[in-house]
Amino acid sequence: MSAPAPRHVPVLGREAVEMLKPRDGGVYVDATFGAGGYSRDILDTGNTRVVAIDRDPSAIVGGFDLVDHANGRLTLVEDRFSNLAEICAAQGVRYVDGVVMDVGVSSMQLDEAQRGFSFRLDGPLDMRMGRDGPTAADVIARASEADLASIFYIFGEERHSRAVARAIVAARLKAPIATTRALAEIVAQVVWAKPGEIHPATRTFQGLRIFVNEELDELHLALIAAERVLKPGGRLVVVSFHSLEDRIVKNFLNARSKTGGGSRHLPETAQAAPSFRILTKRPVTPGDDELSANPRARSAKLRAAERTEAPARPADELPAWPSLRTVMRGG
Structure with missing residues (x-):
């Protein structure tokens, strides 16, 4: 029995899964389920298990067929991906072998007028992913x-x-x-x-x-959560579509791949060890064939890193930009 046909093929999908390097028996987090492209490919690799997350209820409903086909190996959770550590814990999973994220708005959301994401289609000014x-x-x-x-x-x-x-x-x-x-x-x-x-x-x-959708805060928190749940040798793969998103990913991985966290006045042993080893010195971008088939892929960038044995570092503070809560209460 073949898996349900995908409704949407993720940008850099093949490259993302190859970089994730799923293995037989591994446990993985698809932090942005969407149409299930990543989850489907991971499940096709041996006896893998996937915890998939999406805040969009339509994506959850659309994934029911794949859940049925996976025979208990796919758990689909409606939630924000910033909560991925708590979601894994609730599923009895403490550490995972890989986390993959495809951040930003999806083509499916853009193409649905009622969601209000696009000026190309007249609809209610909603824009909420959840x-x-x-x-x-x-x-x-x-x-x-x-x-x-x-x-x-x-x-x-x-x-x-x-x-x-x-x-x-x-x-x-x-x-x-x-x-x-x-x-x-x-x-x-x-x-x-x-x-x-x-x-x-x-x-x-x-x-x-x-x-x-507080997307940049969500991404920032999700990266920190991924650092906490990835086991040594586990891989983090992130595909972003905007310079702001890519900058957050790049800065996070650069900071976590360098020795730091101590003082120049303290001995070297006091310095925090790198928690990640970067796998993509330069971001992976779509090839000509993919760009021809999907012009929306032109801004996509993939960055990946491998978790080391060093402990996770303390969570960084969120950047000081306007917050939804503050703006809506007028303060």
Whole structure:
């Protein structure tokens, strides 16, 4: 009996699983289940077990067939991947042989108008990957002009963030901004794009989506959690699609692969030993064939590292950028 056909093939899927190097009897975490591409390939390798996580309820429902086919080797959990250590513990798993992550929004989410992720399709301004928390429309309605400008500048890298925020505040005084088309039209009035460039609303939508889902904080916490659950020799593989995400992964692995954590005044034995050995000196990127088949893959970067025997380091503090909770309570 063959496994259910995938609804979506993950970008750099073959390279990610090859770098993960699943082995017979190993236990793995697919931290971003999506359509199950990684989980399916891992399960095809010997008698492996997979704990798969996704905060999107539609992804969970879509994975039921694969769960049935896996005969008890696949556990599918609806949750944030920042909680992967607690999720593993709840499944009776203390240490795992590998963790794979495909971060950011999925093509399936972008292509569903009702999810409100894309300005290409008119729909409710939602953007939530899960089913809880404020929507993008809530943020647009309640955030101050200064907070909106910060969100678009920090998370969307929008150079015209202040003009966009000003236009949104002026527009919401006249009528609620409740749809993707309404927001895109407001942004297009103040951000101009030359022919052949990205849509004027691209960066605004990106920044708003990242903020609503707390994606960068989630990634930061998930990397720390992966360090805690990976056994010596276990592998961490991360595919990212945006420079902000890739920078977090790169900086995390660089910091964890170097001796550090002590003082220059203390002896060498007091220095924290590297907890990871980097496997990708340069990020792996899609080949021409994959780019031809899927233009959305053009920004993808894969980074991988192998866990050492050194203990996990203390958790880093989250960067000091706008938080969803603070912005929504107006403080």
